[in-house]
Amino acid sequence: MSSPTSITRLIGNLAALVGSVLVACFLLDLGIEWVGYEPIAFCAVLRPVIAVAYYVGVLLTAVGVIMWAVSMGKSEAGIALMLGGVMLFILPEVLPHYLGAECIPT
Incomplete structure (x- = not known):
C-alpha cells in the first residue's frame, strides 16, 4: 500500500494541473481581449x-472510502483520498469566481 505522502502528492499534482489549465486559458483570454478580439478560450x-x-474526484473519493472502510477507519491514505477527491471536484467550480471570469457553467 502506498504512503499518504505519495497520495497527497498525486492529489496536489492533479489539482495543480486543473488550476494551471484554467489559469493559462484565463491569461490567454486577457491577452486576446487586450489585442481587441473576443475572448473564448476560458x-x-x-x-x-x-x-x-468531477470524474477523477469522484473516483478518488470512492477509492478513499473503500480504503478507509476496509481498514476499519485506520487508513490515513483513505481519508486523504476522500478529502482530496472532494476538493478536486470543487476546485474548477470556485476558481472562475475568484478569477472574476464571466462564464460560470450551469
Missing part, C-alpha cells in the same frame, strides 16, 4: 475541465 475549456475533474 469558457471553451471550462466545461471539459470540470467534467474531467
